[in-house]
Amino acid sequence: xxxxxxxxxxxxxxxxxxxxxxxxVGFLSRSHGQASPLFPAIPGGREFSLPEVGAVLFIVAxxxxxxxxxxxxxxxxVKVNTxxxxxxxxxxxxxxxxxxxxxxxxxxxxxxxxxEIWTISGGLVLTEQSxxxxxxxxxxxxxxxxxxxxxxxxxxxxQVEQFNSNLALLGRLASMYAPETAELCLAIRExxxxxxxxxxxLQEGAEEGSVHESIGLEAHLVEVNSIxxxxxxxxxxxxxxxxxxxxxxxxxSLLGIGAMCRGAWRIYSxxxxxxxxxxxxxxxxxxxxxxxPFDPYAPRGRVDYSGWNQHAIRVENLDEAPEAEARLxxxxxxxxxxxxxxxxxxxxxxxxxxxxxTKEWNLLTITHEYLHAxxxxxxGVIFDPSAAxxxxxxxxxxxxxxxxxxxxxxxxxxxEAVVMIETMTDLSEVVSGTRQQIPGTIPDRLTEHLLRDLFxxxxxxxxxIVVHVLDYxxxxxxxxxxxxxxxxxxxxxxxxxxxxxxxxVLRTLASLASTSPPGTNPAMFEDAASRLLACLKSMGSRxxxxxxxxxxxxxxxxxxxxxxxGIQFAASRFVVEITLHFFKDSRLNAALVRDGGMAVIxxxxxxxxxxxxxxxLVIESPVAFLLDRFPGYEDQAGSERVEHESIWQMLQLx
Amino acid sequence: xxxxDIQKSVMASEYHWFGGPLSAPKVYDTGTNFNxxxxxxxxxxxxxxxxxxxxxxxxVLYTSTDDGWDLVFDAE
Numbered sequence: 269x270x271x272x273x274x275x276x277x278x279x280x281x282x283x284x285x286x287x288x289x290x291x292x293v294g295f296l297s298r299s300h301g302q303a304s305p306l307f308p309a310i311p312g313g314r315e316f317s318l319p320e321v322g323a324v325l326f327i328v329a330x331x332x333x334x335x336x337x338x339x340x341x342x343x344x345x346v347k348v349n350t351x352x353x354x355x356x357x358x359x360x361x362x363x364x365x366x367x368x369x370x371x372x373x374x375x376x377x378x379x380x381x382x383x384e385i386w387t388i389s390g391g392l393v394l395t396e397q398s399x400x401x402x403x404x405x406x407x408x409x410x411x412x413x414x415x416x417x418x419x420x421x422x423x424x425x426x427q428v429e430q431f432n433s434n435l436a437l438l439g440r441l442a443s444m445y446a447p448e449t450a451e452l453c454l455a456i457r458e459x460x461x462x463x464x465x466x467x468x469x470l471q472e473g474a475e476e477g478s479v480h481e482s483i484g485l486e487a488h489l490v491e492v493n494s495i496x497x498x499x500x501x502x503x504x505x506x507x508x509x510x511x512x513x514x515x516x517x518x519x520x521s522l523l524g525i526g527a528m529c530r531g532a533w534r535i536y537s538x539x540x541x542x543x544x545x546x547x548x549x550x551x552x553x554x555x556x557x558x559x560x561p562f563d564p565y566a567p568r569g570r571v572d573y574s575g576w577n578q579h580a581i582r583v584e585n586l587d588e589a590p591e592a593e594a595r596l597x598x599x600x601x602x603x604x605x606x607x608x609x610x611x612x613x614x615x616x617x618x619x620x621x622x623x624x625x626t627k628e629w630n631l632l633t634i635t636h637e638y639l640h641a642x643x644x645x646x647x648g649v650i651f652d653p654s655a656a657x658x659x660x661x662x663x664x665x666x667x668x669x670x671x672x673x674x675x676x677x678x679x680x681x682x683x684e685a686v687v688m689i690e691t692m693t694d695l696s697e698v699v700s701g702t703r704q705q706i707p708g709t710i711p712d713r714l715t716e717h718l719l720r721d722l723f724x725x726x727x728x729x730x731x732x733i734v735v736h737v738l739d740y741x742x743x744x745x746x747x748x749x750x751x752x753x754x755x756x757x758x759x760x761x762x763x764x765x766x767x768x769x770x771x772x773v774l775r776t777l778a779s780l781a782s783t784s785p786p787g788t789n790p791a792m793f794e795d796a797a798s799r800l801l802a803c804l805k806s807m808g809s810r811x812x813x814x815x816x817x818x819x820x821x822x823x824x825x826x827x828x829x830x831x832x833x834g835i836q837f838a839a840s841r842f843v844v845e846i847t848l849h850f851f852k853d854s855r856l857n858a859a860l861v862r863d864g865g866m867a868v869i870x871x872x873x874x875x876x877x878x879x880x881x882x883x884x885l886v887i888e889s890p891v892a893f894l895l896d897r898f899p900g901y902e903d904q905a906g907s908e909r910v911e912h913e914s915i916w917q918m919l920q921l922x
Numbered sequence: 923x924x925x926x927d928i929q930k931s932v933m934a935s936e937y938h939w940f941g942g943p944l945s946a947p948k949v950y951d952t953g954t955n956f957n958x959x960x961x962x963x964x965x966x967x968x969x970x971x972x973x974x975x976x977x978x979x980x981x982v983l984y985t986s987t988d989d990g991w992d993l994v995f996d997a998e
Contacts, residue, residue, distance in 0.1 A: 455925060462929050484942050485933075550923030553931070570995045593925045595932075611943055644944060648932025649923075651939045658938070695984055702986045710995070712979040723940055731944070789993050831991055835984060838993050 304523035337884030355506030355523030406447030531918035547592035559674035564681035623905030752803035
């Protein structure tokens with residue numbers, strides 16, 4: 269056993285008691301009880317226990333990985349009594365006395381943001397012989413100013429008033445414990461200020477639909493407040509002095525999950541910074557209106573897409589983008605949402621806190637959510653209503669015009685994609701058996717009502733395919749085995765996937781087809797399907813049955829299901845080709861995995877780190893690091909080792 | 923492109939073209955990233971059936987034999 273809980277409670281006399289135990293439950297049922305798990309810093313090391321008489325040092329490190337490297341490598345007698353956990357005080361050291369803890373804290377002070385020392389005797393915390401050194405706000409911190417709201421109408425005014433309070437609280441906590449999130453706090457403030465400006469415009473003007481739009485904007489304010497309160501709770505959990513505030517999650521109630529939040533921010537911000545440097549939305553906005561139109565309905569036959577292979581249209585070949593600002597999201601943990609993207613946030617599954625070192629709950633899934641935000645911005649620019657009037661676009665589509673420029677052509681290609689999806693879905697539903705000839709029709713003319721209906725029903729699939737293709741290329745470098753294993757391991761435990769397995773198979777086929785040799789739709793489908801089948805079958809030997817994986821295999825082996833998928837694939841391929849010909853940037857894969865700390869061993873780039881190593885390496889690319897870890901992950905959660913490795917892994921990133 | 927410009931474009935386009943934010947705010951739980959029902963529909967579909975045989979527009983022909991299948995678009 270390597271997992272032990274540190275727990276505290278108040279006895280009948282009001283004294284703080286402390287103990288170590290294999291369970292949190294006993295602590296939590298006592299007066300003011302709190303607990304958190306701790307693991308040996310070195311796997312296989314001595315499990316956490318408290319000295320009968322001695323002291324415990326809780327360290328809030330600037331960089332836990334750097335400080336742990338120093339502790340483990342330079343303090344041989346200390347390392348056996350060093351433990352790691354989820355909280356801001358991620359490093360806990362037991363020593364024989366207060367003085368020794370104090371001396372250690374002093375020696376490590378450049379690396380330490382704050383610390384707390386408890387002197388312990390007979391299970392009692394001697395508060396008068398304990399030391400608190402709270403983190404100070406970072407010197408460079410700029411506290412976001414409140415957003416002016418006095419002229420707003422009541423609903424929005426109430427939300428902005430709450431927002432200002434929520435942001436002030438988050439700002440105070442972040443300035444002390446996670447100053448690297450300064451830009452996030454300022455960006456959220458600016459986002460809300462923009463919404464307020466727009467609400468005031470709608471209030472003062474008489475624009476058609478202004479009430480509807482206002483309600484939508486107010487919903488954004490509600491969401492940002494919802495996320496801010498959750499994030500403040502998580503990022504502020506385990507703040508010093510320990511035990512004063514309660515994080516209301518029993519398992520982590522004493523030390524919180526602050527270090528895990530900082531790790532999540534590190535992964536997210538690496539993605540955000542890398543994508544910002546390439547500014548695809550900005551390139552599309554600047555360059556596409558100046559480029560000649562292309563044929564958005566072509567290529568004829570939906571087989572040869574080489575007509576789209578015009579050098580100048582790919583985002584990677586367009587202007588040298590200046591450093592831009594991508595929108596920022598709050599990365600937080602959610603058991604309700606799992607991995608999810610929304611306007612203000614990207615959530616990570618709560619299970620990552622204890623099982624990120626499994627294929628099921630691996631942290632790379634966040635890249636899929638980030639890409640949703642990325643392509644949401646690209647399509648947002650393409651459909652910016654200041655440049656795209658619905659009636660004009662419909663007129664162009666119904667007349668099979670190319671539009672005036674590449675931006676107009678791209679809007680028409682998007683419409684053609686949803687029309688194709690609708691057509692092929694319809695056609696697939698009437699197919700059964702072999703030796704059939706079924707004629708269908710791709711409509712030439714749309715009404716506004718039908719267009720909006722098609723957008724409503726098929727936008728999800730269009731976006732998912734673009735995201736999958738880019739994820740497969742940018743993050744997984746076109747590696748079938750790792751990609752399929754990652755996404756299907758993740759989906760295998762999501763209940764809603766079970767009722768939509770063909771949909772998930774189709775999405776995966778689309779991504780794999782992006783590396784299939786160009787050819788007819790059946791040829792590309794068969795290539796992608798056979799590769800997917802091989803990858804899924806390799807997942808079949810797991811200890812626990814995976815019904816959705818089994819169902820996906822069944823669908824791919826069943827002749828009629830395969831026919832239906834093949835027909836739907838033809839429409840999906842249209843979206844794959846759009847992605848490859850216009851939105852894929854081959855520079856991004858290199859930029860995302862670039863890290864001077866990697867070495868080439870046996871032909872593979874690797875960090876060459878074993879679980880429990882503390883080389884003091886600054887991980888430049890969290891994506892590369894997580895990819896390097898993935899093959900060694902266990903298949904499923906539930907073991908102490910997995911939980912232990914999950915913490916170790918996250919601390920390497922902070 | 924500045925954050926402000928992106929926000930302006932995306933919020934406006936999603937409102938005008940897509941009927942609202944593409945990923946619903948978390949407070950209004952839809953259970954997916956989107957408001958729409960599943961794309962690959964079951965038999966209970968209320969599809970307008972725009973691909974039905976006999977409609978006007980560009981043709982597509984599905985053919986299956988014992989050896990495989992094919993889709994021919996813009997078939998003459």
